[in-house]
Amino acid sequence: MTSNGPFGPIEFQLVLLRRMADHQPELVDEARHELGVSLAAMREANRRWQAMVRSPRSRSAVARYRSVLGEPESVTRRRIGDLECDALIWPVVLWPTLRFEVMTAPGGAVWNEWLVRAPGETGPEPRTAEDLRPWSCTVDEVARAFPPARPLPGTAPTRTGLRFTLPGGGTAVAEFTWGLLQRWTE
Known part of the structure; x- marks a missing residue:
């Protein structure tokens, strides 16, 4: 390169x-x-x-992703509350069961970009805190496995936090980069 x-x-x-x-x-x-x-x-x-x-001549975020990643594998219309948005996904070689997802609001503005489980792929079903190994889960998978879960602001634009409930009580905070679990603490 x-x-x-x-x-x-x-x-x-x-x-x-x-x-x-x-x-x-x-x-x-x-x-x-x-x-x-x-x-x-x-x-x-x-x-x-x-x-x-x-770059001051930068193209839109969606145009940049298309120029770098090619045409999306799929584009799906989603409704989140009152908002209709498009989810564009691309494969990633390093994580064959994941996809890079870009969520766009009406007008094309990107409001979320991260790794998600590929459609049709079975993700992990963590049951204990020990099941939460780095790079094993996405934000959605941890939130579903350990409710109630609450999003937290990340420490950088590509980072997300999640406060969740441990089995048997107690809470923990997980840190994600590009939507993929990096670490968690009680």
Whole structure:
């Protein structure tokens, strides 16, 4: 990968990994090796992505995702309360049972972007706190497994928090990056 080459799905996954490295550097190193890229290549991909996002000539977020990831695997109309939105999903090589989902409001504004379980894939069904291993669950899966759950603000734009109830009582807080579980604490 060079800074002059095209920015595609592999480079985008390096961007996802770059933010996850803050919490799970060992898992990120394994994933990088699986993709066959260096740490320098991951940093370069992140630099290029940030330049695209912050460019004064930047295209819309949806147009940027389409240019990098290609046409979505599917586009689904969803109703969330009174809001009708579109969910665009793309496959990700590193997580074959997950998809990268971009939710757009009317007019095309992106209001959420994260990893979700692929349609038709059976996700984990955590029953105990010990089942919550890094990269094992999405936000939705933890929220469904341990109700009541309440979203919390993340510590960065790509991060999400979730306060949930442990089996037998007590609460915990999980941290997610791009919608994928990174860690949790009681």
